[in-house]
Amino acid sequence: MKETAQLLREKGLKVTPQRIAVYNMLLHTHEHPNAETIYRTLEVTNPTMSLATVYKTLDYFKHLGLVQELNVGEASSRYDATVQCHPHTVCTSCGKVTDLYCDALTNLHEKFADQLDFDVTCEQLIFYGTCSECRSKINEDLPD
Amino acid sequence: MKETAQLLREKGLKVTPQRIAVYNMLLHTHEHPNAETIYRTLEVTNPTMSLATVYKTLDYFKHLGLVQELNVGEASSRYDATVQCHPHTVCTSCGKVTDLYCDALTNLHEKFADQLDFDVTCEQLIFYGTCSECRSKINEDLPD
């Protein structure tokens, strides 16, 4: 936990329990939680935590490049402590968002920069569909 | 305009002036407007038009595959009458969303389907950055 405090300080942020809690939660999950989920998870151990602070903290973190905001078409944004752009899969059945680490699908803009007439700062590739678990479930429910 | 009425009928929808107006507007623009913009544009010529109807109409259209909902990280969704998945650029300076027709950046999932363990139904590739017009403006404002 020392590292988080150090990191926040380096970014010019005051170190508060709330900020440490939000950042550490994002570091240790792969669920890409939204603000509501972060708040619900943290209020159990951090009674002194409000949803507005979660929003504000995420906003600071985003602008300082500590987290990435992810928009997969849901009403609310999801957050990821991995700030490097990388593709995601989104299961339209269970809602699960998964990181995809695949060099061939990453930094696509670099390969096409000359054809674009557009300065790309960030790219987002999302595959929508059905994850393997949901596919199995659907097959169980529909025996032939 | 006859074709739109025909298309709606084929999809099992009643043909109403509101629905024709919304669909035709989306057909004839490349601006990827959101519900609010569609409403504002149409109320000029269609005084009998309400924002709630625009939302409901877009929802019907989306589920019937007549339009595509596009989420570029803004508060509201944008809509596109081109339902085939294709990449977009989003200028973070002026907000303009532009279609990108480039075979090498389209249907990426088909090329990687075997590596995924995920049934992809649709993919979305978005390049965020600065469009050429905004780049020129920035250069004007900052002479060296």
Next chain:
DNA sequence: CTCCTAACTAATAATTATTGTTATTTAATA
């Protein structure tokens, strides 16, 4: 062509995610 009815629309209320406000508290430094 007129009538009928289910489907549609407009108006408006309600909801949900997010942001603003403010009084109080706290982290960091002298």
Next chain:
DNA sequence: TATTAAATAACAATAATTATTAGTTAGGAG
């Protein structure tokens, strides 16, 4: 330890979207 600028919690406000409902209309039956 005292100071103070910044952060927080509580709550109000806003914006986008959805739900409700009473009145209207499209389109088929007669």
